[in-house]
Amino acid sequence: MLPRKRSTYVLFAVILLIRYSEQHGSGAPSAACIDQLPRHSTIQPQSTIPPYIIVTSSSQVRQGDVLNITIGSPAGAPVPIGGFILQARQIQNPDAIVGRFLKVPDPEATHLTSCSSTNDTVTHSSPEDKPAMTFQWQAPTDFLGGVEFRATVAQTYSMFWKNVESPLVEVVTPDTVITTTPPLPTTTGAAPPPPVILESKPKPATQKLDVIYQGCDDNKLCFGIPDNCIPKGNCDAIVAVFVAGDIYTFELQAAKNPKYVSTGLSMDNKMGDDSAVECVRNDNGRVSIFTSWTYPKEEPYVRRSDSPQDIVQLLESSVIDGKLYCKFRRDTVSVVKGQTFDLANNKYNLMIVAGDSMKDADRVGFHTLAYQSTGEPLALSTVGTAAASSKLLLKLHGSFMIAAWLGTASLGILLARYFRQVWVGKQLGGKDIWFAYHRILMVATWLLTVCGFILILIEVGGWSTTGDNPHAITGIVTVVLCFIQPIGAYFRPHPGTKKRPCFNWLHWLAGNAAHILGIATIFLAVYLQKAELPPWSVYILAAFVVFHVVMHLVLSLTVCVSDGRISNGRVNAFPMKDMLGQTRQTTQIDNTDSSYSSFRKLLLGIYAPIIVLFAIAMICLVALAPIADTYNTIMGS
Structure with a gap:
């Protein structure tokens, strides 16, 4: 009986396995x-x-x-x-x-x-x-x-x-x-269809605003970049806070295909010593949320390990049309880095930043896409649109530096180099005309540069780096060179002394180096997120450089012809021999202008107003920034 029972069990198990396999089949x-x-x-x-x-x-x-x-x-x-x-x-x-x-x-x-x-x-x-x-x-x-x-x-x-x-x-x-x-149509063909290439088109003008903008007028606190972007629904980055009882729900969104968008709670409008929340798009397309602590002007700038991660809970997230979106709750009371953040009873400056890269797996990169703070601390239960911190100091800094290095410095250098033998015998304040105006223009350059430097120090609260952009480094070198120029000029040796040629060369090198670096620094400022300048600003600056160089070449040739340094189509004397302390050899009487002086005055009459127009154009861009959206609307892009 036992063998028969055993075979029955085996047969029954086989039948079950067959049925199990058939079910999977x-x-x-x-x-x-x-x-x-x-x-x-x-x-x-x-x-x-x-x-x-x-x-x-x-x-x-x-x-x-x-x-x-x-x-x-x-x-x-x-x-x-x-x-x-x-x-x-x-x-x-x-x-x-x-x-x-x-x-x-x-x-x-x-x-x-x-x-x-x-x-x-x-x-x-x-x-x-x-x-x-x-x-x-x-x-x-x-x-x-x-x-x-x-x-x-x-x-x-x-x-x-x-x-x-x-x-x-x-x-x-x-x-x-x-x-x-x-x-x-559905098919059983042997090969899958190829991927389809998409062509993006502008959305209809009557499109519905993204969900983060809905309620900003009546039940949310909203803060976006740039100014006045919330009614249009086209912010580069935006943070919104919705309060229901003791539940604080935050929303974050950034455009332009960001790698991350982050918001911070700060006691002032400067980055550093803030509790931040990061919404990060991972390489696999998923979105993660982290908290972090920021440090002022020192590495690591931001660190997740110094902030508890359980004080926020991710509710929703998406990446749609290049917009990274997160919705999360934050604990009403939390302790970060020894500081208590009580959302119900304290006021905070809201910060919003966004960038297109990560420094490493645990640290966000520089805020290349957006960076702004509210102008004053706010209760998070406030309803409406928050105002950004004032950009007056930043705009004044940019305007002063443009006026200095595109305007007064360019004119002052031109006068000193090509107009020493023009207006001979005429003086202003007991000095030759060219020297009087050169000194006035360079003193203006010095004052504008020092004032602009002080303003930016006040704005950023001290030395501040700008990510991978060397604007701050070239700027500080320009300021140092500019600052020492009048000091060196005050102690210049008398003409004819042995040290005069050394002074001439050092003064010339420092002045021209400062001018070149100053213009390069303005070029770099176009790519600063804070400046909010349209990318096509570089074309205006490039046109200025081309015009400036061409005028210098024409005036250099004029000086060579005037001094008889060109014969048979070749320059036969060193055009800057006066730098060696030698007396200019001319054929005219001491109290008469050099030849072609009228032509030089004509060129100066062309150069000066055009340089002023370039400077005014750039100052207007700085003062009215951001104007990229207005430009795109006008151009129909």
Whole structure:
């Protein structure tokens, strides 16, 4: 009896195994809905690169629209599919299945099933080999953000690959304009369709504002960059705070494809000693949230390890149309770096920054895209739009430096170099005309530079770096050279002494080096986020440089011709021999102007007003910044 019973048990176990295998052969088991594992006994998924891919007909889809999803092997290397399970998963919550499949190309080979909601999963109906297949998937109407299509694909019972994933697909609002090919009909063709190239078009003028802007007038505190961007819904970066009882909900958003956007709670409008929250876009398309502590003007500038991470809870996140968005809650009371942050009873300056890079895995990079602070501390329960801190000192700094180095310095250097033998015998304040005006212009340069330097020190609260931009370094060198110039001039040796040539060369080198560095520093300022200058400002500066150099060349040739230094088309004397302390040898009487003086005066009459116009144009750009949006509107871009 015992052998018969034993064989009965074995037969019964075999029947169960057969039924179990048949169930898998007709589709993935319900237990595979979340982890997508086929439960093939103890068989583990392959660790090699899967021979299958998932291709979508677009990288964007509107809410409620249909997208074609193709699963197969790369073109040119067909590998049959035995079994599979395919779903759309949220990027931010990989366990959440979204959307639904509409139909299958071959009901005998595949069928729809339901895991979390109706028809949200597609799987095989038979274990026979199948070629590449295309399915129609409908995006959900109640979700915005990134999704990816994920599958487990089996080639045979004992060989399958897990986590076969598609590229990121963004579910966008219905009013988003997407130019792409229409959905392809379902097919059982052998090769998946190629990816579709998207062409972005401007959104309609009547587009609905992003969710972060909704409520800024009546139930939120909102702060955005640049000024007055919130009513238009086109901020480069924005933070919003919604208070309901003792629950403080924050929203962050930045445009221009940022790597991160961050907000900070500060006791002043300067960065440093602030509690910050970072919304970071990872390389895999997912978004993470971190807290950090900032340090003033010293490495590491920001550090996550000095801030508890459990004081914030991420609620929502998305990356849509190049905009990084996070919604999170922050504890009403928290202690960071020994400081207590009580959101209900204290006022804080809100800071908003954004950048396009990370320094390393744990530190955000420089705020290249946005940086601003509110002008005064605010209760976070305040409703309305917060005003930014004043930029008056910053604008005055830029205006003073432009007036100094594009205007007064350029004119002063020109007079000293080419007009020593013009207006001979005429004086102003007991000094030759050229020297009197040279001194007036260079003193103005010195005063404007020193004042501009003091203003920027007050604005930033001391020395401040500007990321990878050397503007601060070239600026400080320019200020030092400018500062020592009048001191050296005061102690200059008398003409004819042995030390006079040394002074002439040092004075000339320092002056010209300061002028060149000053203009280079202004060029670098165009690329500073704080300056908010339009990129095309560099063309105005480039035109100034070209005009300045051309005028110097023309005047240099005029001096050479005037002094008889050109014969047979060649310069036969060193044009700057006066730097050696020698007396200028001329053929005219001492109290008469050198030849071509009238021509030089004409050139000066052309040079001076044009240089002034260049300086005024740049000062206007600084004073009215940011004007890029106005320019784009006028140009129709």
